[in-house]
Amino acid sequence: MKFGFMSSVCPPLTLAELIDKAKHYNYEHLELRVEWGHGHGVELDSTPQQLQEARHRFADSGIELSCIATGVRFIDPNAQKRAEQVDLLKRYIDLSETMGAKNIRIFGDRVPETPVEVSQTLDWEAEGIRACDGLAGDAGVALCLETHGNLIASYVTETLHRAGAQNTFANWHAAHHVRHGEPVNVAYVHLRGKVRHAHVNFGDSGPLPDTEKDSLTLLAQDGYDGFVSIEVINPPDSEAVLQRHIDLYNALS
Secondary structure (H helix, E strand, C coil): CEEEEEHHHCCCCCHHHHHHHHHHCCCCEEEEECCCCCCCCCCCCCCHHHHHHHHHHHHHHCCEEEEEECCCCCCCCCHHHHHHHHHHHHHHHHHHHHHCCCEEEECCCCCCCCHHHHHHHHHHHHHHHHHHHHHHHHHCCEEEEECCCCCCHHHHHHHHHHHCCCCEEEEECHHHHHHCCCCHHHHHHHHCCCEEEEEECCCCCCCCCHHHHHHHHHHHHCCCCCEEEECCCCCCCHHHHHHHHHHHHHHHC
16 A cells, blocks of 8 residues: 545645655655645646646655545536536546546535435436546546545445446545445445545544554455545644654554
């Protein structure tokens, strides 16, 4: 596994500063959250020169760009709004190819409660993925649908199945589906072999939470060699977050 962190841990930092932090704490990769005005400067409206400089900065540093984390989702009942999200994701695929990013995070929640509505929502999400999956493959980028909110692991894998996806995988954030009643071991039955990216949050104090420990252990037992990112959003003390997470991760591994 390759351990890194999202720009959400240190939103104001420039890309150069994020890379310096990664090196200082011995992280291997960065995940850039777009759309939130972070200081990294890699966005759809960045100039070609800015993106070229950013890509060279990654290449020169040895720190990988694991993922462009978007807020794209295809679940709006309005077909025009879903089509706009497809167009948006296609632009992010171009951005990721330009930057040499390995993955793009997408969402699929919030899912309704009734079975008929759930099925319709998964169909909409699958339709959007299907429209972009081939383009992502041509660009050498993987789409990663996150187990986020109440989009539990079984829903993620059902969506990928309905999409017939070849270049779309799971972004595993176990804490979300655990909160919605799907235990780690049950989720992994669905996700095994489909995880391309993962998110963790080890909390502020105490030992490594069981949810994170169990999910990382299952991945390690299967020889997972992909990316794991810290997702802590705008913490008051980013230095403490980075130190705690690398210490606990090293103790686990």
